[in-house]
Amino acid sequence: MARAHLLVVDDEPAILTTLQKALTLEGYSVDVAGGVKIADEKLKKRAYDLCLFDVSLPDGNGLDLLQRVRSAKIDTPVIMMSGHATIDTAVRATRLGALNFLEKPLNTDALLISVETALRLERAEAEAKALRAQAGSGELVGTSAAILRLVEQIARAAKSSASVLVTGERGTGKELVARAIHQLSPRAKGPLEKLNCAAIPSELIESELFGHEAGAFTGATKQRRGKFERASGGTLFLDEVGDMPLPMQAKLLRVLQEREIERVGGNETIKVDARVVAATNRDLVAACEKGDFRPDLYDRLNVVPLAIPPLRARREDIPQLAKHFLELAAKANDRRDIRMDPAALEVLAGYSFPGNVRELKNLIERLVILTPDDTISTEDVKNCLPGGDAQKGGAFYRPGVPFRVLVEDAERHILQAAIAHHGGQMAATARALDLERSHLYKKARALGLRGAADEEAD
Numbered sequence: 001m002a003r004a005h006l007l008v009v010d011d012e013p014a015i016l017t018t019l020q021k022a023l024t025l026e027g028y029s030v031d032v033a034g035g036v037k038i039a040d041e042k043l044k045k046r047a048y049d050l051c052l053f054d055v056s057l058p059d060g061n062g063l064d065l066l067q068r069v070r071s072a073k074i075d076t077p078v079i080m081m082s083g084h085a086t087i088d089t090a091v092r093a094t095r096l097g098a099l100n101f102l103e104k105p106l107n108t109d110a111l112l113i114s115v116e117t118a119l120r121l122e123r124a125e126a127e128a129k130a131l132r133a134q135a136g137s138g139e140l141v142g143t144s145a146a147i148l149r150l151v152e153q154i155a156r157a158a159k160s161s162a163s164v165l166v167t168g169e170r171g172t173g174k175e176l177v178a179r180a181i182h183q184l185s186p187r188a189k190g191p192l193e194k195l196n197c198a199a200i201p202s203e204l205i206e207s208e209l210f211g212h213e214a215g216a217f218t219g220a221t222k223q224r225r226g227k228f229e230r231a232s233g234g235t236l237f238l239d240e241v242g243d244m245p246l247p248m249q250a251k252l253l254r255v256l257q258e259r260e261i262e263r264v265g266g267n268e269t270i271k272v273d274a275r276v277v278a279a280t281n282r283d284l285v286a287a288c289e290k291g292d293f294r295p296d297l298y299d300r301l302n303v304v305p306l307a308i309p310p311l312r313a314r315r316e317d318i319p320q321l322a323k324h325f326l327e328l329a330a331k332a333n334d335r336r337d338i339r340m341d342p343a344a345l346e347v348l349a350g351y352s353f354p355g356n357v358r359e360l361k362n363l364i365e366r367l368v369i370l371t372p373d374d375t376i377s378t379e380d381v382k383n384c385l386p387g388g389d390a391q392k393g394g395a396f397y398r399p400g401v402p403f404r405v406l407v408e409d410a411e412r413h414i415l416q417a418a419i420a421h422h423g424g425q426m427a428a429t430a431r432a433l434d435l436e437r438s439h440l441y442k443k444a445r446a447l448g449l450r451g452a453a454d455e456e457a458d
Contacts, residue, residue: 007030053066070096157181167306171355177308193227197239205245215265367384
């Protein structure tokens with residue numbers, strides 16, 4: 001693998017020398033710059049795999065340098081450094097696209113870990129983008145560890161013909177995952193057939209899966225091939241498989257074992273070659289224990305398990321998803337000039353989204369349609385969220401929302417109010433809450449909070 005090229009920008013020669021030596025010993029190629037002007041010249045001459053910018057520079061501001069990098073559509077990951085960090089400085093850096101924010105004096109080991117993590121994340125995201133493009137699954141958006149891990153698992157699962165069981169809450173994108181598995185598999189040129197097991201009456205589901213002969217039952221006027229036959233050479237997606245009636249579960253198990261079917265009303269054995277991807281939002285292990293689902297069928301379907309994380313478990317992906325859905329909705333509704341205020345994205349990130357990605361997508365489309373102005377504001381978002389104001393309700397009990405998420409929302413509400421009260425000053429807020437300043441800073445950053453006052457970066 002080629003050596004990664006890094007650019008370190010700092011006004012202290014001793015720090016530049018130390019960082020260049022430490023990073024070179026780790027196998028990186030390192031350029032250094034003592035100010036904004038030199039950094040600009042180096043960035044014009046070559047593409048870097050990673051940049052480290054100090055905030056306070058003799059001829060400018062590292063945050064302004066970061067902003068210019070992003071304005072130029074340069075996707076290089078950036079780590080910011082500062083000896084006088086405030087919450088607002090860190091939040092502004094994050095909003096401008098910084099991957100991490102390190103406080104001085106720097107810990108060399110922590111810095112090296114941050115660099116390694118950033119480069120690994122960048123490689124994983126590049127691979128994920130390629131997989132998304134190949135699979136036609138643009139909505140598998142995000143850079144969180146959870147979504148990158150899922151994309152990697154999809155790619156691995158796609159290579160085989162084994163059955164896959166996709167689990168996840170409603171609205172997490174189970175059909176999207178099934179489509180990606182099919183598109184990335186050797187069966188991509190074959191058909192992708194879908195059946196929602198919960199939407200078909202129990203007396204018709206056998207005909208839907210296996211087909212029927214003419215005269216097999218009232219209304220069967222001609223022979224009809226079922227989903228298994230039509231999916232031969234490709235993939236059969238069984239959505240909501242946990243709602244399949246028990247008698248039908250036994251017949252499905254036989255097909256998975258024998259790879260052959262008989263049409264309803266017929267006696268001819270037909271060989272089928274369909275790869276089965278099943279999905280459910282039910283706990284099938286509990287259903288097996290209750291006798292609602294066959295354990296042997298569960299074992300057959302669960303050869304390759306894929307669990308989709310809920311959106312609240314990858315909140316850091318919400319802004320990116322929101323921008324993606326905004327672009328789609330704006331195009332579909334002929335509102336190409338509409339944009340979203342960055343502060344409105346933060347409000348979205350603070351909501352738990354019990355309906356997951358589907359709820360976010362629907363919410364963004366609603367905002368695009370109903371917002372009269374060209375900019376979607378925080379008030380527009382709050383008015384569209386359940387209860388009319390996500391921030392007011394964030395610390396109260398909501399049915400169906402796990403305790404951990406409720407506690408996070410309560411912490412976010414309290415810290416946001418405290419930071420605003422103290423004018424965005426981290427030290428004053430920490431004293432008032434009797435917290436260590438470093439703990440408050442880390443907690444606020446983890447919760448995605450924005451300082452109430454805009455200050456000049458030190």
